[in-house]
Amino acid sequence: MRRSRAFIPTSKEVPNDATLPSHIFLSRAGFISQVGAGLYNYMPLAKKVIKKIEHIINEEMQNAGAQEVELSFVTPADLWAESARIEKFGKELLRFRDRKENLFVLGPTHEEMMVNLVRNRVNSYKNLPLNLYQIKTKFRDEARPRFGLMRGREFIMKDGYSFHSSYKDLDREFDAMEAAYKKILTRLGLDFRVVEADSGAIGGSGSKELMVLADSGEDTIAVCSKCEYGANIEAAKRSKRGTIPEAPEAEFNKFLTPDTKTIDDLAQFFKVDPYYTVKCVAKRVIYEDVSEIVLFFVRGCDNLQEAKAINATEALDIVDVTEEELAEIGLVPGFIGPLDQDKAKHVIDSDLKNAANMICGANEKEYHFVGVDLGVISEVAYFADIAEVNEGDICPHCDGTLSFTKGIEVGHIFKLGTVYSEPLKAEFLDENGKAQPFIMGTYGMGVSRLVAAVIEQHHDENGCKWTKATAPYMVNIMVSNVKDEAQVALGEELYAKLQDANVEVMLDDRKERFGFKMKDAELIGFPYTVIIGKELAGGNVEIYERMSTQKTEVPADAVYEKLMEMM
RNA sequence: CGGGGUGUAGCUCAGUAUGGUUAGAGUACUUGGUUUGGGACCAAGGGGCCGAAGGUUCGAGUCCUUUCACCCCGACCA
Missing domain, CATH: 3.90.960.10 (YbaK/aminoacyl-tRNA synthetase-associated domain)
Structure with a gap:
C-alpha cells in the first residue's frame, strides 16, 4: 500500500473522552472512529488487525477440531424465553419488533441459538463430541460503555460451544480449549495468565478466564509468587494464615x-x-x-x-x-x-x-x-x-504468597453442563437408548477487545507497538525526501521486492517532512520502518524497530536481507 | 439506573454571567512559495442551520420550555 493512497486519518488531537492508551492511540492513529456510545467504525488498519487475530483463532480452532459456523445476529426472543434469560439478561438485551410485531433480540452471546441449531439434528452419542464456533459481532446494551474497544456495546467475539455425552469428555475438551486459547494468545505475542474465575450469571461449574496483563485492566487478579496459581479476586482462595498474631487472653x-x-x-x-x-x-x-x-x-x-x-x-x-x-x-x-x-x-x-x-x-x-x-x-x-483474599496471603496450592495484578479479560471458558440443554430440551440418546441432555462447554474470546489489549500491553508515549502477529503492516518504508530521486528509487525497489516476498508493506511516499512521517509511523506502530534518508549518500539506510525503538544502520543493498532475517 | 457535565468548523476548544456589526482561534484541508532528519515557515483560500423543536424579543449561539445525543463518577458488566 502506498501511504499517499491509504485511508489512515491520523491526528495529533486526543479524543476528549479517551483515557486508555488503546483508545487514545487507536483513535489518533486512524484505526477506529466512534459513531455513538460504545459503537465504533473499524477503518482499514483496524480491519486488517482484526482479520489477523481472526485468522489465528481460526487456525487454532481447526487444529482443535472445532468447526466454524455463523448464526443469525437477529435472534427470536422466544429462544430467550425458553432459557429464561430474557429476564435475567435484562436491559442489556436490545429488543425490537419486526413489521409483523414479532419480538427479536440482537445476540449478546449465542448459547440458546447454538443449542437450538444442534438439538434434534444431533440425536446420538455416536455423533458426539461436537464443537461449533463462530466469530461474530455481538451487541450488549451496556449501561455504560467506555474505554473504546475495551467495553463497547457492539463488539466482535469468538464464541464456541461444545456438546458431549459425558462430563469426562467435557473435561477433556475444556482442557483442549484452554490449551488452544493459550496458543492463540502466545501467537499473538501477549503476556497473559489463565486464572480461576467466578462463573457469574451464565452458570455452570468450572470457569477460567484468560487475562492479558496490563496496568489498565479492569479486573484484579491474585497470582502466586511461586506456582502457576492465579485467580480473579472474585474467586481467589487462600490457605490458612502461616503466621498468626499473638492471641489475646481473656475469659468469655x-x-x-x-x-x-x-x-x-x-x-x-x-x-x-x-x-x-x-x-x-x-x-x-x-x-x-x-x-x-x-x-x-x-x-x-x-x-x-x-x-x-x-x-x-x-x-x-x-x-x-x-x-x-x-x-x-x-x-x-x-x-x-x-x-x-x-x-x-x-x-x-x-x-x-x-x-x-x-x-x-x-x-x-x-x-x-x-x-x-x-x-x-x-x-x-x-x-x-x-x-476476599489480601495481598500477602498464602497461595492455596503451595507456600508462595499472593500478590495482585491487573488483567484484561480476553477469554472466558466455562463448563456449562446441562444449564442450557436441559431447559431447551436438547437431548441425545446414550448407549442405553436413554435420552440425556447434552453436556456442554462454552468458550468465548473477545476479538475486538484483543485489538485493544495488544495496545494496552504494547505502547509508549508515541503510539502503538504492534506485535508481529497483529501488525496491520509489517514494514513501513519511509522515503525521507520524495524529491530525492535516489531515495525514491530505492524505496520503490524495496517496496516491490517485499511485496513479491508477500510481506505486508507500506510505502510512505507522501510529500511531507521527516519528523512528520516519523511521528506518524510511530503512532501507527509498524514493527519495522526503513528510513531512506540522508545516509543514503553514504550507501546506508536505517531500520527502526518499533518494539525496542532501536535504530540500526544497514547498507542499502543489504536492507532486504536484513529485514527478512529480522522478521 | 442514580449523581454531575457538555453539545459552536473534520478534530480540540473560546464566545453564553450582562441578547446587538459579517460567529472566532488552534489544528486539519486547498493553492502558491520557502524549507527538508523529529508533527516547519510565509501568503492567499474553502469550510458553520451554534445538537433539535418550540417560545420570549425589534433582534437569540447567548434568555425560557421541551427533547435528543454524547461524556464523567457510581451501580452494572457472558
Whole structure:
C-alpha cells in the first residue's frame, strides 16, 4: 500500500473522552472512529488487525477440531424465553419488533441459538463430541460503555460451544480449549495468565478466564509468587494464615465498649490485632421475588468479597443496607455479632470456623463479647468462603504468597453442563437408548477487545507497538525526501521486492517532512520502518524497530536481507 | 439506573454571567512559495442551520420550555 493512497486519518488531537492508551492511540492513529456510545467504525488498519487475530483463532480452532459456523445476529426472543434469560439478561438485551410485531433480540452471546441449531439434528452419542464456533459481532446494551474497544456495546467475539455425552469428555475438551486459547494468545505475542474465575450469571461449574496483563485492566487478579496459581479476586482462595498474631487472653465475658463501632476502634480499644475481631457486613440479598437482610461475618482483617457472598446465598444480587433498616429488625449497627443471632440470616466466613479468642459484637448497644470461641456454633451456623483474599496471603496450592495484578479479560471458558440443554430440551440418546441432555462447554474470546489489549500491553508515549502477529503492516518504508530521486528509487525497489516476498508493506511516499512521517509511523506502530534518508549518500539506510525503538544502520543493498532475517 | 457535565468548523476548544456589526482561534484541508532528519515557515483560500423543536424579543449561539445525543463518577458488566 502506498501511504499517499491509504485511508489512515491520523491526528495529533486526543479524543476528549479517551483515557486508555488503546483508545487514545487507536483513535489518533486512524484505526477506529466512534459513531455513538460504545459503537465504533473499524477503518482499514483496524480491519486488517482484526482479520489477523481472526485468522489465528481460526487456525487454532481447526487444529482443535472445532468447526466454524455463523448464526443469525437477529435472534427470536422466544429462544430467550425458553432459557429464561430474557429476564435475567435484562436491559442489556436490545429488543425490537419486526413489521409483523414479532419480538427479536440482537445476540449478546449465542448459547440458546447454538443449542437450538444442534438439538434434534444431533440425536446420538455416536455423533458426539461436537464443537461449533463462530466469530461474530455481538451487541450488549451496556449501561455504560467506555474505554473504546475495551467495553463497547457492539463488539466482535469468538464464541464456541461444545456438546458431549459425558462430563469426562467435557473435561477433556475444556482442557483442549484452554490449551488452544493459550496458543492463540502466545501467537499473538501477549503476556497473559489463565486464572480461576467466578462463573457469574451464565452458570455452570468450572470457569477460567484468560487475562492479558496490563496496568489498565479492569479486573484484579491474585497470582502466586511461586506456582502457576492465579485467580480473579472474585474467586481467589487462600490457605490458612502461616503466621498468626499473638492471641489475646481473656475469659468469655461481655464487655462495656462505648463508642467502638468500627474494627479499628475495637482493635485499639482491646489492643489486639484485627485478626481476632469479627467484622459484620450487613447486606440486602435479592432473590427473584423477595429480598432479605443477611449478615456476613468475616475476620476484622478481611473484607467481604461480594461475588462469593452472592454464590454463598444463591442470590441474584446484593445491595447495601442503611442503619435504619438494620435498626428496624432489632439489630444494633456496630455491635452485631454471630452469637445468639436470631434477628437475621447470617453467613460466617469459613476461616472463622472454630476460631477462638475472638472479640465480636454482643448484639447490644455499647457491648462486645471477648474470649469468644466460635467452636460453639460450628455445628449450627452456616459457614462459607466469603472473604476476599489480601495481598500477602498464602497461595492455596503451595507456600508462595499472593500478590495482585491487573488483567484484561480476553477469554472466558466455562463448563456449562446441562444449564442450557436441559431447559431447551436438547437431548441425545446414550448407549442405553436413554435420552440425556447434552453436556456442554462454552468458550468465548473477545476479538475486538484483543485489538485493544495488544495496545494496552504494547505502547509508549508515541503510539502503538504492534506485535508481529497483529501488525496491520509489517514494514513501513519511509522515503525521507520524495524529491530525492535516489531515495525514491530505492524505496520503490524495496517496496516491490517485499511485496513479491508477500510481506505486508507500506510505502510512505507522501510529500511531507521527516519528523512528520516519523511521528506518524510511530503512532501507527509498524514493527519495522526503513528510513531512506540522508545516509543514503553514504550507501546506508536505517531500520527502526518499533518494539525496542532501536535504530540500526544497514547498507542499502543489504536492507532486504536484513529485514527478512529480522522478521 | 442514580449523581454531575457538555453539545459552536473534520478534530480540540473560546464566545453564553450582562441578547446587538459579517460567529472566532488552534489544528486539519486547498493553492502558491520557502524549507527538508523529529508533527516547519510565509501568503492567499474553502469550510458553520451554534445538537433539535418550540417560545420570549425589534433582534437569540447567548434568555425560557421541551427533547435528543454524547461524556464523567457510581451501580452494572457472558
